[in-house]
Amino acid sequence: MIEDKNQSRTDLSDLGEFGLIDHLTKNLQITHDSTIKGIGDDAAVLKFNNKKIVVTTDMLVEGVHFDLSYMPLKHLGYKAIIVNLSDVYAMNAKATHVTVSIAVSNRFPLEALEALYEGIETAAKLYNVDVVGGDTTSSTTGLLISVTAIGETDHEVYRSTAKPGDLLVVTGDLGAAFMGLQVLKREKEVYKVNPNNQPDLEPYTYIIERQLKPEARQDIVKLLKDLDVKPTAMIDISDGLSSEIIHICKQSQVGCDLYEDKIPLDPQVISTCEEFNIDSTTVALNGGEDYELLFTIPQEDFPKIKGNPNVSIIGHMKEASEGLHLITRANTKIPIKAQGWKNFES
Amino acid sequence: MIEDKNQSRTDLSDLGEFGLIDHLTKNLQITHDSTIKGIGDDAAVLKFNNKKIVVTTDMLVEGVHFDLSYMPLKHLGYKAIIVNLSDVYAMNAKATHVTVSIAVSNRFPLEALEALYEGIETAAKLYNVDVVGGDTTSSTTGLLISVTAIGETDHEVYRSTAKPGDLLVVTGDLGAAFMGLQVLKREKEVYKVNPNNQPDLEPYTYIIERQLKPEARQDIVKLLKDLDVKPTAMIDISDGLSSEIIHICKQSQVGCDLYEDKIPLDPQVISTCEEFNIDSTTVALNGGEDYELLFTIPQEDFPKIKGNPNVSIIGHMKEASEGLHLITRANTKIPIKAQGWKNFES
Numbered sequence: 001m002i003e004d005k006n007q008s009r010t011d012l013s014d015l016g017e018f019g020l021i022d023h024l025t026k027n028l029q030i031t032h033d034s035t036i037k038g039i040g041d042d043a044a045v046l047k048f049n050n051k052k053i054v055v056t057t058d059m060l061v062e063g064v065h066f067d068l069s070y071m072p073l074k075h076l077g078y079k080a081i082i083v084n085l086s087d088v089y090a091m092n093a094k095a096t097h098v099t100v101s102i103a104v105s106n107r108f109p110l111e112a113l114e115a116l117y118e119g120i121e122t123a124a125k126l127y128n129v130d131v132v133g134g135d136t137t138s139s140t141t142g143l144l145i146s147v148t149a150i151g152e153t154d155h156e157v158y159r160s161t162a163k164p165g166d167l168l169v170v171t172g173d174l175g176a177a178f179m180g181l182q183v184l185k186r187e188k189e190v191y192k193v194n195p196n197n198q199p200d201l202e203p204y205t206y207i208i209e210r211q212l213k214p215e216a217r218q219d220i221v222k223l224l225k226d227l228d229v230k231p232t233a234m235i236d237i238s239d240g241l242s243s244e245i246i247h248i249c250k251q252s253q254v255g256c257d258l259y260e261d262k263i264p265l266d267p268q269v270i271s272t273c274e275e276f277n278i279d280s281t282t283v284a285l286n287g288g289e290d291y292e293l294l295f296t297i298p299q300e301d302f303p304k305i306k307g308n309p310n311v312s313i314i315g316h317m318k319e320a321s322e323g324l325h326l327i328t329r330a331n332t333k334i335p336i337k338a339q340g341w342k343n344f345e346s
Numbered sequence: 347m348i349e350d351k352n353q354s355r356t357d358l359s360d361l362g363e364f365g366l367i368d369h370l371t372k373n374l375q376i377t378h379d380s381t382i383k384g385i386g387d388d389a390a391v392l393k394f395n396n397k398k399i400v401v402t403t404d405m406l407v408e409g410v411h412f413d414l415s416y417m418p419l420k421h422l423g424y425k426a427i428i429v430n431l432s433d434v435y436a437m438n439a440k441a442t443h444v445t446v447s448i449a450v451s452n453r454f455p456l457e458a459l460e461a462l463y464e465g466i467e468t469a470a471k472l473y474n475v476d477v478v479g480g481d482t483t484s485s486t487t488g489l490l491i492s493v494t495a496i497g498e499t500d501h502e503v504y505r506s507t508a509k510p511g512d513l514l515v516v517t518g519d520l521g522a523a524f525m526g527l528q529v530l531k532r533e534k535e536v537y538k539v540n541p542n543n544q545p546d547l548e549p550y551t552y553i554i555e556r557q558l559k560p561e562a563r564q565d566i567v568k569l570l571k572d573l574d575v576k577p578t579a580m581i582d583i584s585d586g587l588s589s590e591i592i593h594i595c596k597q598s599q600v601g602c603d604l605y606e607d608k609i610p611l612d613p614q615v616i617s618t619c620e621e622f623n624i625d626s627t628t629v630a631l632n633g634g635e636d637y638e639l640l641f642t643i644p645q646e647d648f649p650k651i652k653g654n655p656n657v658s659i660i661g662h663m664k665e666a667s668e669g670l671h672l673i674t675r676a677n678t679k680i681p682i683k684a685q686g687w688k689n690f691e692s
Contacts, residue, residue: 010456044478049397063486110356132390140409146492
């Protein structure tokens with residue numbers, strides 16, 4: 001038969017997600033004047049009749065990104081929209097349209113897809129985006145959702161434009177989605193042993209909601225505009241703080257000092273980390289799925305955001321030669337290393 | 347655990363793809379002025395600063411849309427782009443950008459994805475589109491490719507605007523992709539029994555190529571413009587001629603007479619149909635995956651396209667009350683029924 005009979009074999013896990021995308025797309029060429037930015041940021045930037053449009057796409061795969069034993073389908077539909085809008089906001093853009101494609105096996109009844117679409121519709125309404133297209137097909141196993149989001153911007157912000165001396169700022173708090181997932185995983189194990197056990201999830205409501213029903217920071221794009229703050233670089237935190245700091249530093253060719261005691265943590269994250277005996281800083285640095293925004297601003301904009309409850313100043317950018325470091329509470333300097341996305345590892 | 351405990355259960359196959367999409371998306375509301383057309387055509391139409399953009403998305407799923415035992419990965423990457431561009435051209439638009447997302451299991455080595463991307467790159471170059479984004483993630487089983495294509499148009503053409511009296515026109519020839527698939531399936535069975543057997547695929551080169559490496563009709567958009575023909579309605583033929591005629595008739599609220607003897611068939615389709623003892627008209631009507639364009643034009647444009655080797659006039663539109671019919675070679679009238687996409691049936 002007509003088959004690819006490739007002799008050599010390199011495991012995907014040898015490269016990791018970012019190495020893999022870089023490797024696969026390195027030969028692709030941009031030929032249209034309308035392409036302002038292709039692959040390599042939170043979204044592509046296109047220009048039509050002087051209007052700048054951002055386009056981004058993300059997939060959620062059953063067994064990889066979600067587990068339906070604790071993820072209600074309505075929440076999953078909601079989350080599939082949110083993770084894409086977060087990438088639009090990370091470009092300093094306003095989200096306007098989405099397309100939603102679904103591959104689903106016969107084991108799902110219509111009622112399951114209705115619940116999924118209910119979540120999609122709720123997110124679309126709340127974030128004021130039009131669902132304008134999609135594809136629905138069968139799959140041999142499981143459920144997969146692929147969303148493409150489109151937005152408009154007058155002033156897009158890339159990852160590659162941070163300057164030494166800029167302040168490093170993060171929205172909201174970090175690590176909650178990861179700890180919510182740990183609680184859900186634990187309860188699933190308990191449930192397997194004793195299905196009649198009624199878990200008390202009251203102490204974990206915030207962190208579970210952060211995992212199952214995250215929100216995207218639409219408000220921050222407006223806030224920065226109202227405060228007249230123009231971020232020099234911006235990225236969304238989907239893979240953990242350390243991974244995103246590395247992206248900004250690498251692409252902007254700068255270094256960074258990050259202060260451990262400045263990393264915003266919710267009390268539920270701290271208490272749950274103690275309960276699970278996990279270091280909360282590690283969770284904030286590597287947990288992922290927080291969908292907060294990380295950005296840099298010139299030092300002179302400090303007075304404009306000082307004391308604002310939506311944001312925390314967690315560090316500052318340095319010359320590239322000075323490297324990337326976490327300054328611990330004990331005032332020691334530890335190099336920042338990526339430990340984020342490892343989905344290809346078995 | 348937190349689970350969806352839905353009591354009622356309706357099988358997805360009860361609705362079919364189109365019924366399913368209609369059902370799931372019926373509550374979605376359009377709120378942006380920039381949305382000219384949402385769900386319901388080959389692509390959505392958006393308007394930014396008076397520039398009209400079309401957006402479409404399609405997924406290919408292993409085990410549903412392709413079988414890697416006869417589909418080389420390079421061809422699969424090529425085809426994933428083509429099927430999306432075909433939807434752009436069906437709006438009378440010029441394709442400009444695509445995003446490509448891939449979910450892939452660990453069983454694929456890097457070299458497999460390199461081959462896939464080689465096909466993507468080849469199609470992008472040949473059709474002059476920029477690959478501007480995407481997502482690469484792991485899957486628990488198999489391979490899935492989700493592509494979103496973007497194009498520009500000055501004069502989009504919908505499915506819903508055909509008029510009684512218009513001529514029905516199709517590009518290229520029909521049924522070849524389906525018959526190519528039948529040959530490949532047969533050879534796979536032969537190979538299972540005797541792996542040393544070298545099949546003679548020479549008599550099937552055209553139809554196999556139509557299945558494994560289809561092309562999209564970029565040329566037709568230009569041709570119609572050069573001929574100064576403005577189609578009144580247009581759609582791409584991915585699900586078979588009868589299904590697409592029904593779409594145009596239903597959405598345009600018109601009827602149609604389709605002439606069996608006018609349906610363009612390649613000699614290889616005719617001979618392979620004889621060999622397989624399948625009726626070639628049935629194959630053309632219901633085979634699918636031809637990625638040709640089906641459009642309607644006003645009768646007065648007849649002289650402009652008469653004798654053009656790229657197109658065949660296969661029928662004409664009538665009042666809705668007259669229904670949809672195939673006029674057979676024996677001059678009998680048979681109602682046209684959809685028998686296309688049945689992926690949800692087990």
